[in-house]
Amino acid sequence: MRVAVTGASGRLGRALIEALEAAPFTGPKGPIAWSRPEFDLDTLTVESVGALIERDRPELVIHAAAWTDVDGCAKDPALAMRRNATATGLVAEACVGYHAHLAVISTNEVFDGTRTDGQGYGPYDRRNPINAYGASKAEAERLASGAMFEDELMPLAIVRTSWLHGPPGNDFPAKIAAAAIRARAAGEPLRVVGDEIGSPTYAPDVAEAIVELIGEDELCPESELARYHHLVNRGRASRAEWAREVLRATAIDVQVEEVPASTWQRASTPPLWAVLEPTPLPSGEPMRHWRDAFADAVPALLRSLRQG
Ligand SMILES: NC(=O)c1ccc[n+]([C@@H]2O[C@H](COP(=O)([O-])OP(=O)(O)OC[C@H]3O[C@@H](n4cnc5c(N)ncnc54)[C@H](OP(=O)(O)O)[C@@H]3O)[C@@H](O)[C@H]2O)c1
Missing domain, CATH: 3.90.25.10 (UDP-galactose 4-epimerase, domain 1)
Structure with missing residues (x-):
């Protein structure tokens, strides 16, 4: 299984590369790290991402790159939309074009945080972001789903986490x-x-959980439209x-x-x-x-x- 990671020098990206390097299914060539400047959220197109996929031949792209400065996003919501939402839609289109599976890393901030029953947000709770960063990530989830299901169904995972x-x-x-x-x-x-x-969450634990899900073919199974995961400690x-x-x-x-x-x-x-309600892992063990x-x-x- 060839796996490419966008935002590979970020907090989660580097943890993913490390965990994938130790995963037997990535084979002798290991994971593919896409970072700036070859993968730039400000300039990417379907064609430029397609060219990377054609060059490196991943079967799965984990899209971890994002503009994570939530206050920056609040000051420039249009730029947040372009970097986080529009770019994710383009990545998804490229994945469809080259038959690559896609996992989009997302956030608890797609929810409004007003739940009062003491439960964490479940994977199918209604998205209702209250800030520009959350709105851009919610739109990223929507655009990825739209692109992946438009012509033919390409496996998609939405992986939400929080407080990394x-x-x-x-x-x-x-x-x-x-x-x-x-x-x-x-x-x-x-x-x-x-x-x-x-839910404070250690990025290397999220990376390990993603590797476990890939290894058991549970990250984005072929048989499902989209699999939502909540990976939090x-x-x-x-x-x-x-x-x-x-x-x-x-x-x-x-x-x-x-x-x-x-x-x-x-x-x-x-x-x-x-608070996110954790979704089950193949081992049956919750994250620690x-x-x-x-x-x-x-x-x-x-x-x-x-x-x-
Ligand atoms: N941090 C959290 O608490 C948290 C919580 C929930 C979900 N998430 C999600 O988890 C994912 C990873 O976040 P993280 O915590 O690892 O954040 P991070 O450390 O800020 O990493 C983000 C990555 O995106 C890259 N990036 C930013 N702007 C870019 C641009 N214009 N073009 C190309 N790459 C760009 C960064 O590249 P450089 O290294 O070159 O700057 C970095 O590699 C994101 O999708 C985020 O929304 C994060």
Whole structure:
């Protein structure tokens, strides 16, 4: 199975390449990494993606590239639509043209976050994004489905995840640790949003889960129109709970003051209930708890703090 990954130098992209390199089904040639500039969301066309597929002959394309700066997307929604939605539609058209299967990586932000029954969003809950990034990703899902089902049915997977962290850092834990060090130096508490709840998820775990699904032919089976997956670490946490876990793991002693998201000035409005209900994996085992996954990320976080 030849697998190509777009956005291969991003957080999830690099985890995917690493997991695919260890997967027996990718064979001696291994996975195909597509990054900028050969794969550029701003300039790609059906033809340019088709040329890459013709050159590298993937049977499956995992489209992980996206403009993930949610506040940037809020400031320029038209650019967000072009980079995240239109480009995904073009990638899907190219996949159809060359009979490649497609997995589109998506997000909890396609949901509005207003669910109040304590359950996570299920794969077939109604998309209702409340910000430009979520709208662009929801439209990406819609355009991919439209293209993949137009003439002939090409297998499609929509893989949603949330609150990703992991190498190369500069993620929520790294930002919290840096902010905590500044707060401690200033003798102030660390203010963290307490009413935004989600599923913190370790990118390498998502990559492993995708590899498991491919290996068992469960990512985008031929027999189905589209398979929706929610790949998140088990459990849930508020931003403040996650921050406390970061402070505990890094031994940074500073008081956390919980503040409501409504008082946090930012361009984008995040969905307050960002919890996804995990979908089953072939092994029958759920992905591990987010606290266990985060423990694996701590050594790299500590190393980066020590290096300043
Ligand atoms: N981060 C999260 O919390 C989260 C949550 C749910 C879903 N997701 C989804 O997961 C996927 C991977 O996200 P991530 O966390 O790995 O994000 P990331 O680290 O920002 O990676 C995004 C990738 O897309 C590439 N990219 C950005 N703009 C591009 C452009 N104009 N042309 C070509 N490539 C471009 C980046 O290339 P460079 O490396 O060259 O910048 C990078 O490789 C995305 O589809 C995202 O929507 C992320």
